Amino acid sequence: MKATLERTDLLKSLTHVHRVVERRNTIPILSNVLIRAEDGVLKLKATDLDLEILETVPAMIEMPGATTVPAHMIHDIVRKLQDGSQVVLETTSDNATLEIRAGRSKFALQMLPETDFPDLTAGDFTHGFTLSAGDIRKLIDTTQFAISTEETRYYLNGIYIHAVDTADGARFRAVATDGHRLAQAEVPAPSGSAGMPGIIVPRKTVGEIQKLLEEPEADVQVELSETKIRVTTASVILTSKLIDGTFPDYGRVIPQGNDKEMRVDRDEFKEAVDRVSTISSERGRAVKLSLSEGRLILAVNNPDSGSATEEIAVEYDSDPLEIGFNSRYLLDIANQLNSDTALFRFADSGSPTLVQDNTVEDCLFVLMPMRV
Missing domain, CATH: 3.10.150.10 (DNA Polymerase III, subunit A, domain 2)
Incomplete structure (x- = not known):
């Protein structure tokens, strides 16, 4: 096998396929990437027996063929080659190693036969x-x-x-x-x-x-x-x-009857949660939301380090409510919202809360409360 191609193209493809390969493998062939040169392209395949990626990259093929070499090793080699260089991949005459040449650099990698490489048989797709x-x-x-x-x-x-x-x-x-x-x-x-x-x-x-x-x-x-x-x-x-x-x-588990609605500026809410949660313990991460007409108070109390509160204006006109959440979960959901205003629908302090964009209907989030 002998193929020549751009280092940038080869690196991009190896970056995709080598991620599938686990660093530690009890089966040696699963540490390798299958390289096949044919019909003007280089095909790279990697698998962990549950997931398989096959990538095709244009190349100048002087001699068709196929082999397998350690995936993480060849990725590291190509990553460190000079940008813009032409890379030559060629198997030796004794079929024991794959030579990788670029400029004045030359590497030889031990090969395993391509016949040992497993195929994640696709079967029929319905x-x-x-x-x-x-x-x-x-x-x-x-x-x-x-x-x-x-x-x-x-x-x-x-x-x-x-x-x-x-x-x-x-x-x-x-x-x-x-x-x-x-x-x-x-x-x-x-x-x-x-x-x-x-x-x-x-x-x-x-x-x-x-x-x-x-x-x-x-x-x-x-x-x-x-x-x-x-x-x-x-x-x-x-x-x-x-x-x-x-x-x-x-x-x-998606609540249907949550009738206490709060609308809040998404970015202001995110920043307030982020600030007060600085005090929270790594284990609990609890933040308490105290709602009353037109305002929300976020509070964190950590016996080991101190306390924090912050008040922000919200649209809310239902009965006062106190409810606790994991601050990281709140931030995860807030980061997925697209509109400037977040809509929270509460039932009571012990029931799931529904979170949505104020304008977008095709996404929703449900968050279980914490006892605070």
């Missing part, structure tokens, strides 16, 4: 449709922070995506929750998504898809089955197993 990168990014960015990291509740370790029929027509909805907070976002359902199975996309896969969405207007092809998802962009094909589990009936 549903396929096209979404804009901007829509996919919206679904991920709005809900990703609420994915649970608790491994025992594995079915919460991802984003639940499904199609729903609403009064506004068919919608494509993403939901994530960790039991303390819930985030939901939706976009118009694409043609071909009707009847699709509800799927749970794992946290790692969500992060990798997010990094591939560079052009908001670009079309992204999505294919689904009950066990796998495949996402195809202009130069990358990502295939991943889905979480095999049942996502809880999240509709039951």
Whole structure:
């Protein structure tokens, strides 16, 4: 195998694929990236047996062929090569090492045979449709922070995506929750998504898809089955197993009768929460919201370090209310809001609170209170 290509192109592709490879592997071949040179392109593939990324990059192919080399090692080498240089990848005549040459630099990496490299067999995909990168990014960015990291509740370790029929027509909805907070976002359902199975996309896969969405207007092809998802962009094909589990009936935790409404300037609220939470303990992070007509007092009391309060003006004309929240969770939700005004809907101090943009209807957040 012998191929020549731009260092910038090779580095961009290696940056995408090497992230899939775990630093510590008990199976040596899983530490490697598969490099295949054919038909004027270089194909790079990496997998951890749950997730596979295949990237195609233009190259001058003098001799077709394929091999595998350590993914993190080749990424570090190419990253440190001089910007703008031409990189030559060539296997030695004894097929033992891959030579990497650029300018006066020369490296030789130990290879493992490409026949040992596993293939995450795609199988049949029952549903396929096209979404804009901007829509996919919206679904991920709005809900990703609420994915649970608790491994025992594995079915919460991802984003639940499904199609729903609403009064506004068919919608494509993403939901994530960790039991303390819930985030939901939706976009118009694409043609071909009707009847699709509800799927749970794992946290790692969500992060990798997010990094591939560079052009908001670009079309992204999505294919689904009950066990796998495949996402195809202009130069990358990502295939991943889905979480095999049942996502809880999240509709039951979205409050319907919260009648105490507070409207507050989003940025002013964020900054006030951030300031008073400086005092809060790392463990509790509790902030108390005291509401009365036209005003909100945020208070933190930490027996070990002191206390803090701040008052801000709000639109509120219901009964006085005191309720506590985890300050980090409040900030996470506030950072996802797009309109200048945040809308909070309360029931009482012990019930879930609904948070929405004041003007945008297609995102909502639910936050469980804390005892303060």
